[in-house]
Amino acid sequence: MKIKVQTKGGSYDFDCGPEESLLYAGLRNGLSLPYECATGTCGTCRARVVEGKTHLEWADAPGMSYVKQEKKEILMCQTRARGDCTLRVPGKMTGEIKRDRWPSYFVGQVNNYRLVTHDVSLFDVKLDKPTSFDAGQFVLLESDEVVGTRAYSMVNYDRETNKLVFVIKRKHDGKFSDWIFDNNVEGKSIKIFGPLGCATFHPKENKNILCIAGGSGIAGMMAIVSHGCQSSYFKTHNGFIFFGVRSKKDIFFLEELSNYVMKYPENLEVTIALSEETNATGLQECYQNLRFATGFVHAVVSEHMTDKYLDMLAYVAGPPPMVDSALRMLVLEAKFPGTDIRYDKFT
Numbered sequence: 001m002k003i004k005v006q007t008k009g010g011s012y013d014f015d016c017g018p019e020e021s022l023l024y025a026g027l028r029n030g031l032s033l034p035y036e037c038a039t040g041t042c043g044t045c046r047a048r049v050v051e052g053k054t055h056l057e058w059a060d061a062p063g064m065s066y067v068k069q070e071k072k073e074i075l076m077c078q079t080r081a082r083g084d085c086t087l088r089v090p091g092k093m094t095g096e097i098k099r100d101r102w103p104s105y106f107v108g109q110v111n112n113y114r115l116v117t118h119d120v121s122l123f124d125v126k127l128d129k130p131t132s133f134d135a136g137q138f139v140l141l142e143s144d145e146v147v148g149t150r151a152y153s154m155v156n157y158d159r160e161t162n163k164l165v166f167v168i169k170r171k172h173d174g175k176f177s178d179w180i181f182d183n184n185v186e187g188k189s190i191k192i193f194g195p196l197g198c199a200t201f202h203p204k205e206n207k208n209i210l211c212i213a214g215g216s217g218i219a220g221m222m223a224i225v226s227h228g229c230q231s232s233y234f235k236t237h238n239g240f241i242f243f244g245v246r247s248k249k250d251i252f253f254l255e256e257l258s259n260y261v262m263k264y265p266e267n268l269e270v271t272i273a274l275s276e277e278t279n280a281t282g283l284q285e286c287y288q289n290l291r292f293a294t295g296f297v298h299a300v301v302s303e304h305m306t307d308k309y310l311d312m313l314a315y316v317a318g319p320p321p322m323v324d325s326a327l328r329m330l331v332l333e334a335k336f337p338g339t340d341i342r343y344d345k346f347t
């Protein structure tokens with residue numbers, strides 16, 4: 001099917017298959033259509049159908065509250081074409097997607113599945129063909145046994161790789177995370193679409209970095225730190241990583257973070273913020289090159305970072321309330337310009 005997209009900057013055409021969403025078809029054709037979650041919650045991919053028939057896949061998507069259905073508005077990530085269509089997109093096109101980062105479809109197999117806390121699992125997905133992605137990007141995972149796609153950030157950073165690594169936190173009554181935790185998923189087949197997302201790290205930007213993560217939000221930050229270490233970035237730039245969890249039993253990746261700090265003890269600093277624990281006895285002795293603090297992660301950042309925000313990019317990821325608090329602190333208190341903040345809300 002032929003899709004025409006009208007934007008303020010001009011018109012674009014692309015082909016769309018019958019089984020894919022309009023957003024994914026546009027992105028895999030290299031068009032930088034507006035989106036954030038790519039999974040029906042944020043409303044960023046809003047468009048108006050000017051001509052043609054479409055079908056909404058998930059009628060109850062939370063993002064539909066941003067859409068005026070009486071004006072034929074749709075969420076491109078949740079809508080399929082039923083024939084040739086013309087769409088008008090009000091959102092901003094986000095610039096060119098580099099040719100080697102155009103997202104595409106993959107088939108993968110779950111490997112090395114293991115629990116890292118009582119409610120967080122870590123596993124690899126072995127892909128049917130290699131891919132490259134930027135540190136901080138995510139992909140969509142889909143199982144035949146669960147309706148809809150879910151977004152997950154890559155923990156690893158590699159080029160031309162067949163392996164993606166993920167951490168998934170169990171959500172109460174969450175369909176995909178229940179599927180991951182309650183079934184023996186080792187060896188199971190999974191569909192993937194990506195890479196996606198703009199909360200990415202690029203050494204050529206030449207700035208100090210601040211990463212603020214809540215819970216599984218540490219996933220993309222691990223990729224950023226990994227890329228920073230692989231490219232010797234922390235020889236010449238400061239990296240401040242803040243990882244917020246509730247209590248000791250929710251912490252993971254301490255060994256990995258400690259190893260990264262060991263490589264660049266002068267410039268790389270990692271702080272674990274425990275919101276429901278008043279002392280970190282035991283942990284501090286075991287991990288002497290990490291810092292432990294008490295409080296919500298945005299408050300711990302605020303307290304520790306005063307006067308250190310020089311020439312800095314900030315990355316934020318995790319549950320929406322935690323991300324909102326961190327963004328408010330960065331904008332109102334630390335006076336970050338919006339262009340120097342990149343974030344993913346794990347909706």
Ligand SMILES: Cc1cc2nc3c(=O)[nH]c(=O)nc-3n(C[C@H](O)[C@H](O)[C@H](O)COP(=O)(O)OP(=O)(O)OC[C@H]3O[C@@H](n4cnc5c(N)ncnc54)[C@H](O)[C@@H]3O)c2cc1C
Nearest residue numbers: 039058148151152153168169174175176177216219346347
């Ligand atoms: C950019 C981004 C990166 C993320 N990275 C991570 C990560 O690294 N680790 C992590 O643990 N979590 C991550 N998340 C959150 C993750 O995508 C899931 O929301 C979370 O795992 C809960 O999924 P669930 O199926 O268990 O819960 P559910 O409540 O069942 O579903 C949660 C989400 O799945 C989608 N969904 C639900 N039902 C349908 C349906 N019928 N049709 C279509 N879509 C549906 C919606 O987006 C919904 O908000 C990320 C989210 C985003 C947006």
Ligand code: FES
Nearest residue numbers: 038042043063077
């Ligand atoms: S990108 Fe479609 S609702 Fe978020």
